[in-house]
Amino acid sequence: MSKSIIVTRFPPSPTGYLHLGGARTAIFNWLYARHMNGRFILRLEDTDMQRSTKESVDAIFEAMEWLGIDWDEGPYYQSKRFDIYKDHIDRLITSGDAYYCTCPPERLEKMRKDAMASGGKPKYDGTCREKNLKWQEGAVVRFKSPLSGTTVVTDKIRGDIVFANTELDDFIIARSDGTPMYNLAVVVDDITMKINTIIRGDDHISNTPKQILLYRALGCDVPDFGHVPMVLGHDKSRLSKRHGAMSVTAYRDMGYHPDAMLNYLVRLGWSHGDQEFFTRNELIEKFNLEHIGRSAGVFNPEKLLALNAEHIRAASNEDLVSHVMPFFKEKGINAEPDEYLQGVIETLKPRSKTFVEMADGAQFYYQGNIIYDEKAAAKFLKPALMAPMKQLAEAIDQTDEFDEKTLEDIFKQVMADSDLKFGKIAQPVRVALTGKTVSPGIFEMMLVLGKSKVISRLNAAVQFMEKAAAAD
């Protein structure tokens, strides 16, 4: 098949949030289109009016926007295209490739059960197949599948998959109310939207021969298919709610960087040699169908976390500022997107696996009065440290320079005068500055905090020690 431009699509049914598996399918289609300089179309498959909701549609938009997946066409809504489906269904009836069926559902249901019980394939028995029925109330439309031969699915990822046509039955393409069934709607949409590359989960493999038959009956070229393996939970079963957070936006809310999510989801099932870390642009540049794996992958939150940390470390401070603001607000931190924030982020970057962690770690930078952790104060803000702490504050106050070299010199002087090693004085200073025993490096923090904050916090610690000494 000759094709000038690749057209892919992502067709979620809006019956819930966008979950990890769906997101990966969207990403694969989007990346392939971008990589090939093609087009990517978004289509909402909402023919099931009972289960489709506006909230789900919005949730899907929200997730895609966060992931940075943009589409060139659409969104199309199947619910607005019923006349197009109707037209194609009529064509199939006219050509003799489909027929009306009036078999009562109850009888069919019983047949199915009996077949399953006796180990046979539950198939429609073809009662109405040759009756040439006219339309009547309650009739469905069935596709007339071939009774013999094979239908071959040529898959870009798996090669040829052969199905015996005897495995296919006369599936329903239009319900009794005239609305189209999934397989019909998908094929008609993909034809009219000129989709030529279909990348989807391998749970669709068994639908593919039916769809191929439909393409042929409609006299259209069959597109390229690529069935990607599913994403599994830790117990190797299909990802579901009991596997924990599955929605894409849940990870946004937990402080993940969208690029990390993108990277992780793509790498789960696709590879480029030993490379693990990819930027968004690298993905577009390197992604292809050849290196998509064939076996299902287990979703591993720990690896996602590690990758997130790596993306945070690699990100620019400017980029991080925009991502981190909501999390700061959430923690009640009134940060402005200024240079101070960039400094804060710089020191927290290598120690934050998520934006939530980063916001937690940033608390002390924005506190007016440091609240000491009880144990930390008891252990490190001892009377013996009063003099050196005071000397430190005074020396810093008296210097005009406020850079790392100057601070180091001041510390050396204090260390010499008090006969304390750096280690003995660093922890108390850390507690004075942050209230905690764990933080970024002393000097880097001081430089971010600025001279006046450093002095006041040091003095506050001295006062605290004085009080504690008096109380003894």
Add this chain to the structure above:
RNA sequence: GGCCCCAUCGUCUAGUGGCCUAGGACGCCGGCCUCUCACGCCGGAAACACGGGUUCGAUCCCCGUUGGGGUCACCA
């Protein structure tokens, strides 16, 4: 159950007949660095499901077994 797909360390994977005493990453263990915590660096344990072929030679090709997954709706 029928049909279909899949099968390398716990997990994600590299590997396309000899380069494999099987490489990388996450996690795990040990160490170094060090002002705490991280980052970083060094090292370690850890896999070709099994059985037959084909071949001078199989992780890689074929068959079978086993195991896992998917699918069999007037859902998508």
